[in-house]
Amino acid sequence: MVTRWAVRSARAFDGERFLPDGATVLVEGGRVVGVEAAAFRPPDDVPVAEVDGTLLPGLVDCHVHLVASGAFPGTPGSLEWAGTAESAAVDEVVTDSLRAQVAAGVTSVRDLGDGAYRVLEHRGREAEGLPRVVAAGPPITIPLGHCWFLGGDVDPDEPGALDRAVAERAERGVDLVKVMASGGFLTPGSDQLGAQFDAGPLRHLVGAAHEAGLRVVAHTHSVAGAEVALEAGVDGLEHFTCMAEGGADPPAALLAQAAAAGVTVCPTLGHDPARLPPVSAMPPHILGMLERIGITDRDEHFARAAANTVQLRKHGIRVVSGLDAGAMPAKPHGHLWRSVAELVRGGWPVEEALATATSVAAEDCGIDAGRLAAGRLADLLVVDGDLAADLTALSRPLAVWVGGVSVSLP
Ligand SMILES: [Zn+2]
Known part of the structure; x- marks a missing residue:
């Protein structure tokens, strides 16, 4: 069974620029299948991980x-x-x-x-x-x-x-x-x-x-x-x-x-x-x-x-x-x-x-990741804080996914 899930953050960097409206990233089968604004509401049967920090590609x-x-x-x-x-x-x-x-x-x-x-x-x-x-x-x-x-x-x-x-x-x-x-x-x-x-x-x-x-x-x-x-x-x-x-x-x-x-x-x-x-x-x-x-x-x-x-x-x-x-x-x-x-x-x-x-x-x-974009591998990272204002946030990971697989952090 293929399940769809999503991660939502008020702050996001898509691999090229910060997204002013944050992001809701939809994932299915290890890949990103959609990137919407944070305000987007997916269907009720799609579980959403709400994160407090900045969402970006791994x-x-x-x-x-x-x-x-x-x-x-x-x-x-x-x-x-x-x-x-x-x-x-x-x-x-x-x-x-x-x-x-x-x-x-x-x-x-x-x-x-x-x-x-x-x-x-x-x-x-x-x-x-x-x-x-x-x-x-x-x-x-x-x-x-x-x-x-x-x-x-x-x-x-x-x-x-x-x-x-x-x-x-x-x-x-x-x-x-x-x-x-x-x-x-x-x-x-x-x-x-x-x-x-x-x-x-x-x-x-x-x-x-x-x-x-x-x-x-x-x-x-x-x-x-x-x-x-x-x-x-x-x-x-x-x-x-x-x-x-x-x-x-x-x-x-x-x-x-x-x-x-x-x-x-x-x-x-x-x-x-x-x-x-x-x-x-x-x-x-x-x-x-x-x-x-x-x-x-x-x-x-x-x-x-x-x-x-x-x-x-x-x-x-x-x-x-x-x-x-x-x-x-x-x-x-x-x-x-x-x-x-x-x-x-x-x-x-x-x-x-x-x-x-x-x-x-x-x-x-030559890796098909690195961007929050539909079709890319769901290699995702959430860091603690507002990355646009504070680059040290990059040293504080809160959540990581490799190909949609959640990584348990120490
Ligand atoms: Zn070397």
Whole structure:
């Protein structure tokens, strides 16, 4: 028997804008079948959940690492741990990560790096009230390159190696391909300011992925890595930190190049300040790197990075929100709201910032949700308070549904 039900709120955000008359969202068979004003009265046999707060689509975190939960092992090496741990232990962490995400109103996640393709086994758990999962499997990197310990290292000079890497992923059924175009802070010895691949091999990899129907997103902290990635025709840039000797600001030419290429950028902003280690406790390789870039005041750097995202918006570049959850203790699962808050702090209008974590994010992930609209999956969230006036409401979920399945919150 198909039953119809509804949720009603005087305040609502539909994925693009706040609805002045609130919303009554009608749900049937896991999908939204109608969106009316709050004053709308459905037939008597349709149960209505009246909620006090703001109703919006469930959030979509476009950059997570489910194998590395902020809660366990909770050290900068948690991704490294995942590269060698037993499958059963990794699976437990993945489930914990998914629970933390959905409890925070995140109804879909895009996983951009696991070990041994474990995350792929956790797709399709929506009936359990867990988020939808889109996953890349192990990120492709160079020998001893960024996150090599996840098992995706490939020698680009070895004939056929890049083709084999893509073919293996296609065979495994990944949803997209992740490639490390620059080094990263989590991998000592990798070069955050350089490019890991030349444009030729990277273009070849992107071509092979596209032929297999897979999009490619590139991790890049450096200007050099972003340039190569854009030249190679990737579909998305992760982090886009734009680091170079002496600074971390996007050059105008690079922004124009990104806009012309039509790529998506996921700036992975946001962190829990309470879980950031003091500068004195940072490993020497990170301190040395910060010195090369010229970052002396961390808070100032974060504020500047947030302000720099306005340049992306001005250039008409599609921006999605993703926290890089699990990658380090200061980025726990379920804190996507911090990414949105950073955009607003940088100068984004609230509605557009929220869209980067709902409608725009869902579209970029190929997930048929992210909007309060008839026909979309009923991935819904109610947060405590008036979200239009108080963005911190986003951190206070009151009710969550995944495909119409009610999630019991802790
Ligand atoms: Zn990441």
